[in-house]
Amino acid sequence: MTETKERNLYEKISKQDVFKKLEDIFGSKNVTDKPVDLYPYSYDMTECEPHMPDFVVIPENSAQLIELVKFCNQNSIPIVPYISGNNVGGLTIPEQGGIVVDFGKKMNKILHINDNMMYALLEPGVTFGELKKHLDDNYPHLRYSYPFAPPYAGVVGNVILSGMNNLSCKLGSMGDSINGLEVITVDGELIRIGSCFYGKDTADDDSWWSRYPMPDLMGLFINWQGMTGLVTKCAVQLWPNPPFKKTYLGIVFGLPDIGPVIREVGRTEIVDDISAVSIEVVKMAVELPEPVKIAGEPDFAGLFSISGKTESLLRAKEEYLKLTIENLKKKGIKILLVDADEFTKLFSLRVRCHLDLPAVILSLVEYSGLTWFGSYAPTHKLELLIPKVNDLFIKYKVPPFIYMKIMKHAHYGIFRPILRYNKYKDEEKIHNLLNEIAELCIAEGCIPYKTPAWMTEKMREVINPGWLKLFDKIKNCIDPNNIFNPGRWNT
Amino acid sequence: MISIQKGEDLLSISLSTILNYRKDEPEFQKLVIDWNKKILIDIADFYPVEIIFHRNDIKFKVNDIDKKVDIKVKMNIYTLLDLAYGRISPVKAVIQRKIRIKGLLKFRILLKFMNIFLKSMQMVASDPSNNYYELNKENR
Numbered sequence: 304m305t306e307t308k309e310r311n312l313y314e315k316i317s318k319q320d321v322f323k324k325l326e327d328i329f330g331s332k333n334v335t336d337k338p339v340d341l342y343p344y345s346y347d348m349t350e351c352e353p354h355m356p357d358f359v360v361i362p363e364n365s366a367q368l369i370e371l372v373k374f375c376n377q378n379s380i381p382i383v384p385y386i387s388g389n390n391v392g393g394l395t396i397p398e399q400g401g402i403v404v405d406f407g408k409k410m411n412k413i414l415h416i417n418d419n420m421m422y423a424l425l426e427p428g429v430t431f432g433e434l435k436k437h438l439d440d441n442y443p444h445l446r447y448s449y450p451f452a453p454p455y456a457g458v459v460g461n462v463i464l465s466g467m468n469n470l471s472c473k474l475g476s477m478g479d480s481i482n483g484l485e486v487i488t489v490d491g492e493l494i495r496i497g498s499c500f501y502g503k504d505t506a507d508d509d510s511w512w513s514r515y516p517m518p519d520l521m522g523l524f525i526n527w528q529g530m531t532g533l534v535t536k537c538a539v540q541l542w543p544n545p546p547f548k549k550t551y552l553g554i555v556f557g558l559p560d561i562g563p564v565i566r567e568v569g570r571t572e573i574v575d576d577i578s579a580v581s582i583e584v585v586k587m588a589v590e591l592p593e594p595v596k597i598a599g600e601p602d603f604a605g606l607f608s609i610s611g612k613t614e615s616l617l618r619a620k621e622e623y624l625k626l627t628i629e630n631l632k633k634k635g636i637k638i639l640l641v642d643a644d645e646f647t648k649l650f651s652l653r654v655r656c657h658l659d660l661p662a663v664i665l666s667l668v669e670y671s672g673l674t675w676f677g678s679y680a681p682t683h684k685l686e687l688l689i690p691k692v693n694d695l696f697i698k699y700k701v702p703p704f705i706y707m708k709i710m711k712h713a714h715y716g717i718f719r720p721i722l723r724y725n726k727y728k729d730e731e732k733i734h735n736l737l738n739e740i741a742e743l744c745i746a747e748g749c750i751p752y753k754t755p756a757w758m759t760e761k762m763r764e765v766i767n768p769g770w771l772k773l774f775d776k777i778k779n780c781i782d783p784n785n786i787f788n789p790g791r792w793n794t
Numbered sequence: 795m796i797s798i799q800k801g802e803d804l805l806s807i808s809l810s811t812i813l814n815y816r817k818d819e820p821e822f823q824k825l826v827i828d829w830n831k832k833i834l835i836d837i838a839d840f841y842p843v844e845i846i847f848h849r850n851d852i853k854f855k856v857n858d859i860d861k862k863v864d865i866k867v868k869m870n871i872y873t874l875l876d877l878a879y880g881r882i883s884p885v886k887a888v889i890q891r892k893i894r895i896k897g898l899l900k901f902r903i904l905l906k907f908m909n910i911f912l913k914s915m916q917m918v919a920s921d922p923s924n925n926y927y928e929l930n931k932e933n934r
Contacts (some may be wrong), residue, residue, distance in 0.1 A: 554871075556839065582804070582872045589807055597856055600843030639839060645875050647916055650808045652926035 315378045333361040349672040351393025363409045365535045373491035379784045384529045390623030392753040398790030413506040421541040427459040431661040446544035449660035459537045469576040483511040485536035510731040511538035520675040529788035545610040553605035554636040561603035562685030569713030573620040577709040579605040583702045587666035589651045670723040678749035680718035699736040759792045776784030799853045806854035813847045832863040838870040865897035878919040
């Protein structure tokens with residue numbers, strides 16, 4: 304059960320008066336302080352310590368939030384943004400109490416699709432499922448990209464925390480695909496960043512088409528985990544939806560050999576997305592929660608998605624992919640390349656959840672606990688990281704679950720060991736395993752994203768002091784009373 | 795009623811998916827029940843799996859495989875997919891030595907196994923649905 308720590312948030316103003324003010328701003332139906340309502344916001348699936356908020360509010364518009372931010376800054380009350388609570392890093396647990404702002408309920412509109420310049424202007428609560436349906440129904444010639452996440456996960460949270468999706472081999476981090484942001488800063492200013500910055504009061508919906516060339520203020524809000532302001536609008540890029548698509552499955556024998564395979568395939572520059580999982584994960588997808596690898600089974604499964612505007616373009620890409628695989632075989636790597644659609648039918652359609660995104664991935668939700676060391680990784684270290692992390696899983700008697708991606712045609716990668724567990728039963732064991740994985744990977748240069756505070760504490764020990772000083776200066780300057788999601792990055 | 799063991803390794807999972815597709819079909823049940831044969835399938839680069847047909851049970855074995863089985867079939871994964879999706883006929887695959895069979899002269903057993911396994915695999919492959927929950931509504 305969630306416990307609330309003693310703290311002195313309400314020295315300047317009583318809780319009753321805060322509640323009254325919140326009712327004035329949002330209306331009584333959109334504010335709660337009842338423990339039964341607050342409880343679901345106090346925890347997530349991770350090992351991060353739960354903490355109750357004092358209030359939850361459901362905003363409908365930016366004007367309400369401007370008033371809220373001014374009020375909270377005056378009274379030093381924390382504000383924690385929340386969309387659907389799906390992050391795996393304790394990011395929306397109100398570590399110091401305060402007010403949770405739930406964007407998911409009413410600020411969830413797709414405000415505009417610009418077909419010409421291919422972007423979507425979104426409120427923070429829009430989910431991947433909603434965006435996909437809207438595009439499929441109204442703009443089938445356009446596509447967005449989707450993560451290994453359920454359809455009810457939020458788009459804006461994913462992009463402003465540099466998530467990675469199923470076009471990331473081509474595009475890189477989703478943070479790079481933001482055209483513009485509307486943000487409320489601590490003094491209650493409504494700020495528009497990107498080409499939408501023209502216009503004193505409002506911006507034309509068709510003006511959110513580029514992030515550059517003005518000084519890039521977007522960096523003040525991306526990856527800050529809500530510590531610098533409240534994002535209220537976000538324009539994300541869309542891309543042409545090619546009619547011809549195909550996914551290949553690479554079955555790799557030899558634990559570290561998946562490293563060069565995904566790296567080389569990434570460098571072909573013809574692949575939309577590359578992901579790879581330990582073979583145990585494939586079995587988890589077919590309801591074997593604690594799979595054991597038998598002798599002779601492969602070690603990794605890689606998915607390579609390609610697309611083309613014409614069939615012959617797709618065929619040409621296929622040809623080059625096959626040639627790349629043949630060259631890897633000549634170097635002694637044992638890999639089988641098969642059509643993923645054909646294989647999944649004969650294996651089990653359940654594994655299609657990895658292909659048809661966004662989707663509820665059974666292996667990620669079948670336990671009460673889920674955590675990971677999700678990191679951006681130097682791809683030349685994969686061969687070293689994979690066997691070492693695999694050994695750690697085996698040492699702790701946990702089925703290996705390593706998920707990797709190649710980003711931006713192999714400029715960098717994603718290395719993400721994932722841990723599923725029974726909360727309140729295996730928590731200590733899993734946290735110890737995660738701790739060992741984190742220490743190993745950070746020492747090898749991996750940079751965790753969507754990081755819980757205990758992990759940023761570990762990172763701070765090895766981060767360049769100049770970076771830390773600048774980080775602290777910016778945070779103190781932008782949010783001097785530390786009201787925006789306090790506790791993140793040990794603030 | 796046929797009982798098919800749930801596979802716990804990649805190949806057994808796949809065999810289980812294929813054989814389960816027709817398990818409620820009377821024609822399939824007639825073929826399988828009381829057949830009492832042991833067939834070894836060896837997919838190159840993977841490992842051999844023994845399929846045991848016993849009374850109304852179908853089981854899979856990957857360790858301590860019986861030395862004496864009725865038929866041994868060996869092929870690679872590409873041939874398996876080609877057979878499933880109709881890109882090559884079984885006869886052509888045998889002639890081109892893409893399938894190697896020990897027990898080729900046991901015609902009756904071989905033909906029956908083709909009827910049980912190959913036909914089921916081709917039916918799975920040709921099913922237009924790609925959605926697990928459409929095909930397995932009772933599991934929803």
